[in-house]
Amino acid sequence: MSKFSDFAKARREGTKMVPVPSVSIMPERDLGKAPALECLHLGIDFGGLKAVDDFNITVGKTEICGLIGPNGAGKTTVFNLLTKVYTPTRGTIMVDGHDTAGMGPARVNQLGVARTFQNIRLFNSLTVEENVQIGLHNRIRCGMVPGILRLPRYWKSEREFHEQALELLDFFGMADLAGHEAGSLPYGAQRRLEIVRALATGPKLLLLDEPAAGMNPSETAELMENIVKIRDQFQIAIMLIEHDMSLVMNICEGICVLNFGKIIAKGTPEEIQANPQVIEAYLGSGAQGGAGAPKGGEAA
Amino acid sequence: MKKISKTTWSTISTYALVIVAFIAVQVLSGAGLISHSLQGQLVPICAYVCLAVSLNLVVGISGELSLGHAGFMSVGAFTGVIVAACLARAGVEAEVLIFAVSAVVGAVVAGVIGLIVGIPVMRLRGDYLAIVTLAFGEIIKNLLNIIYIGVDDAGLHFSMRDSASLGMEQGTIIINGPKGAVGIDKISTFVMGIVLVLITVAVVLNLVHSRSGRAIMAVRDNRIAAESVGINVTKYRLMAFAVASALAGAAGVLYAMNYSTIIPSQFDFNQSILILVYVVLGGMGNVRGSIIAAAFLTVLPELLRPINDYRMLLYAVVLILVMVVPHLKVYQRFVDMIRVRVLKRSAASEGAAAAEGGASHE
Numbered sequence: 001m002s003k004f005s006d007f008a009k010a011r012r013e014g015t016k017m018v019p020v021p022s023v024s025i026m027p028e029r030d031l032g033k034a035p036a037l038e039c040l041h042l043g044i045d046f047g048g049l050k051a052v053d054d055f056n057i058t059v060g061k062t063e064i065c066g067l068i069g070p071n072g073a074g075k076t077t078v079f080n081l082l083t084k085v086y087t088p089t090r091g092t093i094m095v096d097g098h099d100t101a102g103m104g105p106a107r108v109n110q111l112g113v114a115r116t117f118q119n120i121r122l123f124n125s126l127t128v129e130e131n132v133q134i135g136l137h138n139r140i141r142c143g144m145v146p147g148i149l150r151l152p153r154y155w156k157s158e159r160e161f162h163e164q165a166l167e168l169l170d171f172f173g174m175a176d177l178a179g180h181e182a183g184s185l186p187y188g189a190q191r192r193l194e195i196v197r198a199l200a201t202g203p204k205l206l207l208l209d210e211p212a213a214g215m216n217p218s219e220t221a222e223l224m225e226n227i228v229k230i231r232d233q234f235q236i237a238i239m240l241i242e243h244d245m246s247l248v249m250n251i252c253e254g255i256c257v258l259n260f261g262k263i264i265a266k267g268t269p270e271e272i273q274a275n276p277q278v279i280e281a282y283l284g285s286g287a288q289g290g291a292g293a294p295k296g297g298e299a300a
Numbered sequence: 301m302k303k304i305s306k307t308t309w310s311t312i313s314t315y316a317l318v319i320v321a322f323i324a325v326q327v328l329s330g331a332g333l334i335s336h337s338l339q340g341q342l343v344p345i346c347a348y349v350c351l352a353v354s355l356n357l358v359v360g361i362s363g364e365l366s367l368g369h370a371g372f373m374s375v376g377a378f379t380g381v382i383v384a385a386c387l388a389r390a391g392v393e394a395e396v397l398i399f400a401v402s403a404v405v406g407a408v409v410a411g412v413i414g415l416i417v418g419i420p421v422m423r424l425r426g427d428y429l430a431i432v433t434l435a436f437g438e439i440i441k442n443l444l445n446i447i448y449i450g451v452d453d454a455g456l457h458f459s460m461r462d463s464a465s466l467g468m469e470q471g472t473i474i475i476n477g478p479k480g481a482v483g484i485d486k487i488s489t490f491v492m493g494i495v496l497v498l499i500t501v502a503v504v505l506n507l508v509h510s511r512s513g514r515a516i517m518a519v520r521d522n523r524i525a526a527e528s529v530g531i532n533v534t535k536y537r538l539m540a541f542a543v544a545s546a547l548a549g550a551a552g553v554l555y556a557m558n559y560s561t562i563i564p565s566q567f568d569f570n571q572s573i574l575i576l577v578y579v580v581l582g583g584m585g586n587v588r589g590s591i592i593a594a595a596f597l598t599v600l601p602e603l604l605r606p607i608n609d610y611r612m613l614l615y616a617v618v619l620i621l622v623m624v625v626p627h628l629k630v631y632q633r634f635v636d637m638i639r640v641r642v643l644k645r646s647a648a649s650e651g652a653a654a655a656e657g658g659a660s661h662e
Contacts, residue, residue: 083528109530121525123518134518137511138530144539147510148503154510161511179305201529 034097036061036112036205036237037082042091043261044081051077052261055091059205059254064231065239066252068272070281074261075241076118079207083115084108096204110138112204116194116211118241124183128174128193131182132165135200140164168196171233172226188219195226199234206230208240212247220244224251249273257281311505314588318501321595322494338602345598346493347555350500352578352594353587354547357504359576360585361513362540363520365430368417368437369548369575374567375413376406376549377556378444381481384557385451385474388485395487403496403553410549411542413440418541422534437572444564449475480563481556488557496554497591500547504587507543516540581622 035058042055052074059065067075080086082093084105093100095111103111114135123131142157169175172192177185182193191211198206211227212220224247231238242248248255249269257265257272259281265272272278325342328334351373358366380402387398417436424432448459452471459465463473475481507513515536518526527533556562578597582589600618604611625631 085524085527105524105527106530106532109528115528117525117528121522121528123521123525125521126514126517130514130517133511134514134526134531135529137515137518140511142511144507144510144512144543147512148506150506157511197529 034094035059036063036096037239038092038094039082040092040094042078042081042088042093044077044086044089050261052081055081055258055261055263057256057263057266059237059239061204061237062231062235063237063254064227064252065237066248066255067239067241067258068243068245068248068255069258069264073258075258076209077261078258079115079209079241082108082207083113109201109203112202113207114198114201114203114205115207116191116198116209118209118213120187120190120194122182122190122193122197124181126182127178128169128180128182128185129162129165129178131193131197132168132200133161135197136161136164137201139200139202165200168200172196187214191215192226195230199230203236205237205239208238208242210241210243212242212244220247223247227251307509310588311509314501314505314591315498317588317591318494318497322490325490335602337605338599341598341602342490343488343493343558344555345595346490346497347551347558348575348578348594348598349497349591350551350554351548351575352582352590353497353500353504354544354551355575356579356582356585356587356590357507357540357544357547359579360583360590361504361508361520362516362537364537364541365426366433366541366544367430367569367572367576368433368435368440369544370567370569370571371437371440372410372414372545372548373552373555373571374444374564375440375545376403376410376552377562377567378447378475378481378552378564379409379549380406380553381484381556381562382449382451382456382474384485384487385472386456389451389472395485396492398485399487399492399553399557402557403550406553407546407550410552411546414545415538415542418538418545422537422541434569434572437567437569441564441567444475444567445478447475448473448477478564480561480566482561484556484560484562486558486560488554493554496550500551501587501591503543503547512536512539577619581619 037057037059039055039057043053044051055078057065067078069075077086081088084100084103084107095108095113098111100108100111123134126134140157140160142154145151146153146157166175166178169178172195174189174192174196177189182190185193191214195206195208195211208227212223215223227238227240228251230236240248240252252269255265255267255269255272256263257275257278264277264281265275267275325334329339351369355366355369358364358369383402383405384398387401392398417433421429421432421436446460448461448463448466450457450463450466450468450471450473452468454471457466457468457471463476466473472483508517515526515531516539518529518531519533519536523533552567575594578594579590581597582591582593597615597619601611601615604614607614
């Protein structure tokens, strides 16, 4: 029986099923139980270079997942693929059970993927509050005409924008900065604001690209708390790229190690620390087993 | 305790500027202190202010360099002239009504043209976008050069060959190809101009401070980040472009109705550059600045008329000075000094308020 007749049958019976068009091995699934993210044989070529190849991963609905690897391993490229900044050469990305084939970055965000950037990308000339309000863009509606004519709908939506933005900022203790220009904030606050802005879009999966970069140990500790707090409060999946091993090993439930564009290991923090391939990737083939595994506190 | 925010202040001061200028001009002209030639410049000033403010929406708020603004102005101007001629023929006499209807139709047509032009153009960025908008401005100008439109009892007649091929017995020719529109009723007044300026400023400021405006500015500040938070980049660039075109169209109607004749070659590249100069001089994204710059630079050649031989030379010198002076160290130090003093004073008054009864002794 063909895939599409299955789909029709599922429709008749009232269960929500999606056929998976691009990859045949992926089973059809119940949308309600779909994981936050599923990648199958994901890959991209830059010219002759396979920057990412055969990337398979599943991230559960409230999982914190780490993506680590040496410099140039392709970690940020994976994030750019997931958010469609790059169009994958091959493979499938499923977000919350929906295939993202053919979607652009904005559409993928509306489906539930939000991200921060390795090199901070805020709307620098706008205020902190406006930055968060732009994050809320697709959650509060008000068209151009009501905006220009200042219809009651505009005032209502602006009130919602203001309240929700402040509520989110308050959650991260940034409410008092609301009126400041985003570009004038100190570095740590800019990083936090990027997370708030990403959360404002109401994601199901939050991608954090080196959230602890440039932070001192006490700031990193606070960030760690915040990440867990975000997961518990918003009930979302978080995937993070990070070089600070203490952070990764402490809060990630699953870790995925990337080297030369390929996954070399997947597992719990303990498994990863004991994995000889990972040790080799980080320290070279001459290293003694176990001696220099990416343990807590060590920046790779 | 309610503090008025910085943006609210700048909005209020922008409207206040226009209204104060209006009152000042009315008082001065009542006292007979405004020369005849300057009197004639009042409506063009309003038109240029509208054009500068609307172009600022594209260049300053949306961050795209557009060099074809005069094209949209001409679309509005000629559409407005046609509408006004038809209304006059239909027996409408109220000038305000004729002007209002013409301006609205002119704005809508220019906005639609802006949308049509914008759809292909908005695939480009930066310099490429500037070049293509320049070309579109020229295309519009050259199209208007070969259009002949007349009206008689049977309705509108349209031709692209010559006025004879319109096939009218006793109608009037509204647009006569390269000779432009002739016999326009001069119905624009300074009051209409000020109203249009206020409407233009309101549209731009209201748009900027709304959900759509924030999206437009987000795209300007960081395109990739804007996409990552789910903003449809093309949609909002197009929105800014089309709204600006519509406003330019309305300004074109105001401009056209101030003269008895307008010709397509008036709306050339130089005109677009002139409007861009107002925007750059007034400050990108600064609506108040655009208003001041447009008014100042339109009046300046008139004020310099007594030294007729050198006035364009002086005009150029003033332009250069305005660009150079803000970057001079002496000037910056002077501004900083004033700023520090003002801050100190406001801090002192705030401190006094905070101290209430139990003030410190030092």
